Amino acid sequence: MLAHLLLIALVVWPAALTDDGTLRIKTDVADVEVFLDGNSVGKAPLTLTPVAAGAHHLTLTKPGYVDHEEEVQVQDGATAKKFVIMKALPAEPPKLPAQFYAIHQHSAGTACSGILTVTAEAIDYRSHDGHDVFHIPIQQVQSLSRSMGAAWWTSGPLKTPSQYSACRLEVPGKSYGFFAYEEDPKLAGTPAENRVTKQDTSAKTKEMFELIYRLWAESLEQRQHPKQAAN
């Protein structure tokens, strides 16, 4: 019995001498390089094992993002998990004002086409016939989302509704649905649905959505953290 215990002790002893744990590192964006105590250990997401128990200096880097540095504690026999949200460096400001040919959907199921102008402060729309005009201060926007849905017309180039995406914008008591398209100068003067191509609509709407989204997110940031935004 004593011999068995001694044998087990002989086997277990070396393992007991080392205090190791595991470190799991994840980030929101891909291709983030991970440095542990100054040494490159790979790209996130990754699992490092064995890692000596104790404090370690973790650095995460990616071009276009602020370096993330922190101290992590690894405990013996345990897995320390880190999920890091990388902060993007300020991107080049968009060129404003930006103008888009846009289709504005009405709640009654009809639509009109016109010019949508985006500035840092507001979104302005004016239909070609001048009957439909609206002004939306970006600070009033409550919600901004994109949707895939049926077009208001059932014939023409946008017959396949699943291929078409729209931008939806909500302000107190009202919502707007619109998408942007590439105007073909040869078709000027013809009905709006004839001047739209499926591919151009998706690309232009995405471009418009991303611009408004960015301006809106910046305005939210300023309202929530006025001092940080000023810096």
Next chain:
Amino acid sequence: MGAPTLRSPLFHFIARHLALLLVLTSVAIPLAAQAPPASSTPQVVVVFNLRSNDLSLIDHKYRVFYNKFERKNLPIEGYDLRGAVQDEVMNTLATDKRYQWRVATDGDKLDPVQLANEKLRTAEMLSNAQADRVLVVDVAEFGAMISGLAQDRMWIAANVTMLDRASGRKLWKHGISEKIPFSGDLQKLQSENQKELKEGVNSLIEKACVKLKAKVAESKI
């Protein structure tokens, strides 16, 4: 009669242990020889299908005589959702040693969209996969519900299906859904680098993978 041999207690101690080691080795070697070779472990190729990279946001607005639901798609800016799901699932599956798991490559020629759809799936679609089984991880939805009456929450819904490569037969299928409480401030969802939203999605993926591990463990090979 010769003089008795004098041996020290240390000699007896070492001799006894050497004998014990010999006995243990003689038992261990045949046992190791009987262990199945690594190649007999079924190989599973894992294919991922993410139906959308956007978060489905359901805004539940209470009215006196009716409830109004609005569904919106919110982009999760910069989040490598596919990479996050793939990494967490593969880490989880690696703990199940009954199989050898790997992510599908171009050489396997597996179409995740068609494989996730039972009506479109055929045995021929698996014919190029270099494995014994194909596991289809179909993430149906990442969602959040913001409600004036109930607690706000986020959820994930996925289907996991194990297919036999040779016959194309479905061996088992599990629906996995998880939810977590969530602070439903819509503005926070879209500002501050979407920190709260991304942390919520990460928690959901981790929680769903705990359930996935249990479901796979209880499934037959």
